[in-house]
Amino acid sequence: MKGVITALVTPFTKMDTVDLELLSKLLQKQIDANIDGIVLLGSTGESPTIEEDERREIFAHAKEKVGTKTKLIFGTSGNSTKYAIRRAQEAEKLGADALLVTTPYYNRPTQEGIFLHFEAIANAVSIPIIVYNVPSRTGQNIETSTLCRLKDIKNIQGVKEASGNILQIQDVIEKVSRVKSGFSVFSGDDMLFLNVMALGGDGVISVISNVFPSHMKKLYEALNNADFKKAQNLFFEIKPFIEAAFIETNPIPIKRMLEHLEFAVGRCRAPLCTLSLCNEEKIKKVMEKTLI
Numbered sequence: 001m002k003g004v005i006t007a008l009v010t011p012f013t014k015m016d017t018v019d020l021e022l023l024s025k026l027l028q029k030q031i032d033a034n035i036d037g038i039v040l041l042g043s044t045g046e047s048p049t050i051e052e053d054e055r056r057e058i059f060a061h062a063k064e065k066v067g068t069k070t071k072l073i074f075g076t077s078g079n080s081t082k083y084a085i086r087r088a089q090e091a092e093k094l095g096a097d098a099l100l101v102t103t104p105y106y107n108r109p110t111q112e113g114i115f116l117h118f119e120a121i122a123n124a125v126s127i128p129i130i131v132y133n134v135p136s137r138t139g140q141n142i143e144t145s146t147l148c149r150l151k152d153i154k155n156i157q158g159v160k161e162a163s164g165n166i167l168q169i170q171d172v173i174e175k176v177s178r179v180k181s182g183f184s185v186f187s188g189d190d191m192l193f194l195n196v197m198a199l200g201g202d203g204v205i206s207v208i209s210n211v212f213p214s215h216m217k218k219l220y221e222a223l224n225n226a227d228f229k230k231a232q233n234l235f236f237e238i239k240p241f242i243e244a245a246f247i248e249t250n251p252i253p254i255k256r257m258l259e260h261l262e263f264a265v266g267r268c269r270a271p272l273c274t275l276s277l278c279n280e281e282k283i284k285k286v287m288e289k290t291l292i
Contacts, residue, residue: 001098001128001158001184002202003036004216005073006209007044009251009258010058012266018054020061022265026210027065029263033213036203036220037071038062039100043137044207044251047075049269055087056094063095071097073130079104081117085124098128100160100205105138111146122153129155130205134162134188144171151180160205162188166195173200190216190242194235197223207250208242211257215291237291244286247279256280260287 008030011022030038040062041047041055050058059074066072074091076099078084088099103109104117122129131150135141141163150156159176161169169185169192177183178200186205187196193204197220209216215238222231245254249272256275258265260283267274275283 001037001071001130001186004203004209004213004220005037005039005071005186005205006030006035006213007039007042007205007207009210009255009265010041010045010050011263012269014266016266016269018050018058019266020057022263023058023061024065026258026263026265027062030209030213031066031069033209033217035070035209035213035217037073037097038066039073039075039205041075042100042132042205043075043134044210044254045075046251046269046272047077049272056090059091059094059096073098073100075100075102076121077102077105077132079107081120084117085121088121088125088129092125092127096127098130098157099125100130100132102132102134103138103140103142105140108138108140111143114140114142115146115149118150118156119153122155126155128157130158130160130184130186131156132160132162132188134160136162136164141168144168144175147172147176148179151176151183157182158184158186158202160186160188161196164189164192166192166199169196169201170199177202190245191239193219194223194231197231198228207254208238208245210254211245211261212238212241212291240286240289241291244283247282248275253279253283256283257287260284 011019074096076087184202
């Protein structure tokens with residue numbers, strides 16, 4: 001697995017139900033950009049507020065729409081290992097190409113507990129798993145030594161590194177992906193995409209590609225071809241948009257950015273709320289800009 005994978009938003013109607021018709025349009029936008037994969041119900045997809053019947057509906061609808069046009073990666077996280085296993089098995093039955101699984105949140109397991117959690121999930125399914133390290137949301141970092149152990153489990157085939165610590169990511173690339181062939185390291189931060197690729201990473205699981213998938217794909221291709229001058233230019237063109245996408249808690253800003261492109265994706269579900277008025281003006285201003 002490599003390239004640009006979009007962490008897709010979940011669109012809602014004005015009645016706060018999942019908008020499957022608009023979901024189809026969002027998926028098509030990604031397919032048209034030749035995106036390498038789509039994550040459904042990750043953090044950007046507001047997974048904590050999605051009901052179980054909605055989860056199944058979203059996965060089944062996306063699989064029918066996308067087929068084999070790109071990889072579909074289903075978010076199946078949970079802070080109960082038994083619960084996470086049930087979600088993973090259900091996603092596999094619904095046709096997921098891979099799973100994205102976070103560190104258990106709130107209960108803050110030790111490194112041994114983290115290892116056992118992922119080991120149990122991996123043993124319960126046969127499809128690839130991408131470990132998602134996002135300590136700002138889960139409260140616990142996955143140490144490189146733990147990933148060194150997890151890499152030896154056959155279907156654990158990558159990590160989305162969103163620790164924000166470039167030295168840790170460097171360590172992961174050196175000690176994990178350069179040791180196990182086929183283990184992918186994805187930047188979990190759009191802002192660090194260029195840096196991670198320069199160190200030998202494999203791509204990005206991106207928020208901003210909801211809005212600009214083609215631009216992010218061009219950036220990946222430039223980096224993959226070691227055309228760093230072109231990559232730098234592409235990065236600094238999109239940098240203001242990345243900054244805007246994280247001006248408040250994701251996915252509040254990115255949904256407003258999509259609204260400016262006339263994708264009526266709806267507001268985020270509670271407890272996330274609408275964008276503040278001052279930041280609304282900043283989003284409006286940045287979306288008046290164009291990308292070359």
